[in-house]
Amino acid sequence: MDDEQKFLNRLFVYRLQHIVSFVAAIIVYFVFFWTTVSGKLGEPDEVYYVSLMPALVFALHNTFTYFWSSYLAKKYGIEMFGDLDQLWLKEHQAFDSKAFGKIFAKLIQCRKVAGLYMLAVIVPIAVLNMAVAAVVGILYIVGYFVYRTTYLDDSLSYKVPRVFGGGGVVVSKIIDENFNEKLDKLNKNLEQKKNN
Numbered sequence: 001m002d003d004e005q006k007f008l009n010r011l012f013v014y015r016l017q018h019i020v021s022f023v024a025a026i027i028v029y030f031v032f033f034w035t036t037v038s039g040k041l042g043e044p045d046e047v048y049y050v051s052l053m054p055a056l057v058f059a060l061h062n063t064f065t066y067f068w069s070s071y072l073a074k075k076y077g078i079e080m081f082g083d084l085d086q087l088w089l090k091e092h093q094a095f096d097s098k099a100f101g102k103i104f105a106k107l108i109q110c111r112k113v114a115g116l117y118m119l120a121v122i123v124p125i126a127v128l129n130m131a132v133a134a135v136v137g138i139l140y141i142v143g144y145f146v147y148r149t150t151y152l153d154d155s156l157s158y159k160v161p162r163v164f165g166g167g168g169v170v171v172s173k174i175i176d177e178n179f180n181e182k183l184d185k186l187n188k189n190l191e192q193k194k195n196n
Helices: 003-036 043-076 086-093 097-128 130-159 171-175 179-195
Strands: none
Touching: 003 043, 003 086, 043 097, 043 130, 097 130
């Protein structure tokens, strides 16, 4: 199997997690609540039950993707494409596996925060009071997106490869870690030639 096929196969498995995890989250949510609280719900509780749904489905989805991504990281390494031809990756995807490894590691951490940690906060509160759990869930989701924007999107924006939504605008930073240093040297040389 050539590098392109391996890359596409792994990318397919990586992307498949979102669909499978979302469907699994919906199923787990309905099975859990139908078997544990459906007979005990009054009319006001049903409103809270429905308003809590987005937060719990979000947390369950991220929990599943956290475990799926962790499995992929163990199976292929955190760089996931590290065993492929890096020149091919740089040419066709505008990144190397080291850049993806940093993104992937941070994504796994984000999924842990939005999955396992969120469940640890929401579920105990839901047992005590579903209305409070619904409000806390919405606040948690808002807080998570601020966290993700800061610690994933902003910190690694210049490294995001085209295939993962980046525009490949600053390819040089991805391909050559010493790019800025070389650019400074080149500018100095040009200035010296200009002055002479």
